[in-house]
Amino acid sequence: xxxxxxxxxxxxxxxxxxxxxxxxxxxxxxxxxxxxxxxxxxxxxxxxxxxxxxxxxxxxxxxxxxxxxxxxxxxxxxxxxxxxxxxxxxxxxxxxxxxxxxxxxxxxxxxxxxxxxxxxxxxxxxxxxxxxxxxxxxxxxxxxxxxxxxxxxxxxxxxxxxxxxxxxxxxxxxxxxxxxxxxxxxxxxxxxxxxxxxxxxxxxxxxxxxxxxxxxxxxxxxxxxxxxxxxxxxxxxxxxxxxxxxxxxxxxxxxxxxxxxxxxxxxxxxxxxxxxxxxxxxxxxxxxxxxxxxxxxxxxxxxxxxxxxxxxxxxxxxxxxxxxxxxxxxxxxxxxxxxxxxxxxxxxxxxxxxxxxxxxxxxxxxxxxxxxxxxxxxxxxxxxxxxxxxxxxxxxxxxxxxxxxxxxxxxxx
Amino acid sequence: xxxxxxxxxxxxxxxxxxxxxxxxxxxxxxxxxxxxxxxxxxxxxxxxxxxxxxxxxxxxxxxxxxxxxxxxxxxx
Numbered sequence: 001x002x003x004x005x006x007x008x009x010x011x012x013x014x015x016x017x018x019x020x021x022x023x024x025x026x027x028x029x030x031x032x033x034x035x036x037x038x039x040x041x042x043x044x045x046x047x048x049x050x051x052x053x054x055x056x057x058x059x060x061x062x063x064x065x066x067x068x069x070x071x072x073x074x075x076x077x078x079x080x081x082x083x084x085x086x087x088x089x090x091x092x093x094x095x096x097x098x099x100x101x102x103x104x105x106x107x108x109x110x111x112x113x114x115x116x117x118x119x120x121x122x123x124x125x126x127x128x129x130x131x132x133x134x135x136x137x138x139x140x141x142x143x144x145x146x147x148x149x150x151x152x153x154x155x156x157x158x159x160x161x162x163x164x165x166x167x168x169x170x171x172x173x174x175x176x177x178x179x180x181x182x183x184x185x186x187x188x189x190x191x192x193x194x195x196x197x198x199x200x201x202x203x204x205x206x207x208x209x210x211x212x213x214x215x216x217x218x219x220x221x222x223x224x225x226x227x228x229x230x231x232x233x234x235x236x237x238x239x240x241x242x243x244x245x246x247x248x249x250x251x252x253x254x255x256x257x258x259x260x261x262x263x264x265x266x267x268x269x270x271x272x273x274x275x276x277x278x279x280x281x282x283x284x285x286x287x288x289x290x291x292x293x294x295x296x297x298x299x300x301x302x303x304x305x306x307x308x309x310x311x312x313x314x315x316x317x318x319x320x321x322x323x324x325x326x327x328x329x330x331x332x333x334x335x336x337x338x339x340x341x342x343x344x345x346x347x348x349x350x351x352x353x354x355x356x357x358x359x360x361x362x363x364x365x366x367x368x369x370x371x372x373x374x375x376x377x378x379x380x381x382x383x384x385x386x387x388x389x390x391x392x393x394x395x396x397x398x399x400x401x402x403x404x405x406x407x408x409x410x411x412x413x
Numbered sequence: 414x415x416x417x418x419x420x421x422x423x424x425x426x427x428x429x430x431x432x433x434x435x436x437x438x439x440x441x442x443x444x445x446x447x448x449x450x451x452x453x454x455x456x457x458x459x460x461x462x463x464x465x466x467x468x469x470x471x472x473x474x475x476x477x478x479x480x481x482x483x484x485x486x487x488x489x
Contacts, residue, residue, distance in 0.1 A: 119419040161473065161475065165473045172474040173475045175477045175478060277464050277465060277468075278428075283441070284436070288440075291450040
């Protein structure tokens with residue numbers, strides 16, 4: 001007979017203890033869902049694809065397992081010595097009676113690490129050309145349909161809707177909602193973006209209100225950044241506050257500092273629209289007026305032209321020509337008389353000048369023979385011949401007594 | 414050239430505005446006959462009134478895509 005036990009006389013098998021402990025742990029709220037931080041050591045990657053390591057801090061150690069499907073989706077490559085934060089559940093590995101952490105998510109610990117990861121991913125995507133300014137498309141100025149990707153319960157959505165109501169109520173909003181923070185956010189955002197791609201919207205607003213760096217982290221997720229870059233429809237981001245920059249901002253076609261600004265940047269203000277409309281109206285009225293007055297001027301010109309062509313003008317013209325002709329005739333007649341008068345006077349003078357008797361006045365005389373012929377040479381004269389000598393005031397009859405000079409004189413003498 | 418009033422009421426703000434703009438530019442760039450100008454002017458006036466009344470009556474329409482479309486995507 002065995003010694004009586006102080007405890008329950010019934011003993012458990014090792015397996016039963018392990019299973020009991022596992023069930024206990026699995027039903028524990030804290031152990032089922034926790035983040036643990038520490039440094040990775042003794043990391044091994046067997047060919048199975050699972051990853052095994054020990055997470056430790058200064059005084060303690062925790063065995064960790066990452067199953068292959070999770071390991072394949074990890075955003076970063078785990079290495080011994082890395083400081084990480086692990087998410088998962090603590091449970092028992094029954095064979096070894098060992099409790100361990102079954103990891104389903106990993107992140108680098110601390111903001112510094114987050115920033116490092118951010119910079120690494122940014123550099124990588126930049127090299128790929130995802131942020132190339134040449135990729136950026138113009139944002140439509142007056143989109144009729146606007147896609148909005150954000151949380152349906154967030155303040156960002158209200159900001160966007162209020163802005164659109166105030167500025168551009170002509171638009172139609174297609175809301176594609178998604179969680180904007182937490183583990184599911186990246187996948188939800190990708191899905192929300194794909195719901196709008198392709199669709200009738202002309203621009204997509206990807207917005208989220210302000211929050212901590214971790215709150216905005218989904219917008220740095222590579223999947224989300226790629227979905228933004230791949231969108232067939234231009235994307236405007238308005239994530240967090242003015243000072244927050246996420247990788248989605250870099251991949252977007254336009255980055256706005258806030259959700260409100262994003263809504264403003266892709267819409268006209270209706271005050272602007274009214275002004276444009278009234279400008280167009282007055283341009284239209286002005287052209288119509290000038291067209292009408294232009295037509296009036298044309299009409300007047302034509303009327304004027306027609307008047308000029310009137311037969312009345314021809315009669316008037318003829319009358320004028322007639323008057324002119326009469327005038328010219330009169331002038332001609334007058335001028336003719338004057339000219340003739342002057343001519344007669346001239347002729348008289350000339351005639352006076354040629355009058356041989358005028359010469360006699362100056363002391364000359366005219367000599368004629370008995371027949372009346374003019375005697376101009378002594379050769380025409382013989383002694384005893386009668387000659388008439390004419391003076392200006394009378395004449396004498398004379399007889400030649402002597403002839404001197406001439407040809408006879410030369411022959412004879 | 415001028416369309417009927419019936420087609421006018423179906424125009425969106427942007428369509429009406431663009432047509433108005435093109436009418437104004439046509440009239441500014443090319444001399445019309447008076448009849449043509451009057452026709453264009455009347456159409457332009459109707460368009461601008463349509464635009465103004467659309468602005469007056471506008472009320473932001475919101476459609477949520479989440480529900481059904483997200484389910485159909487999950488089923489794929």
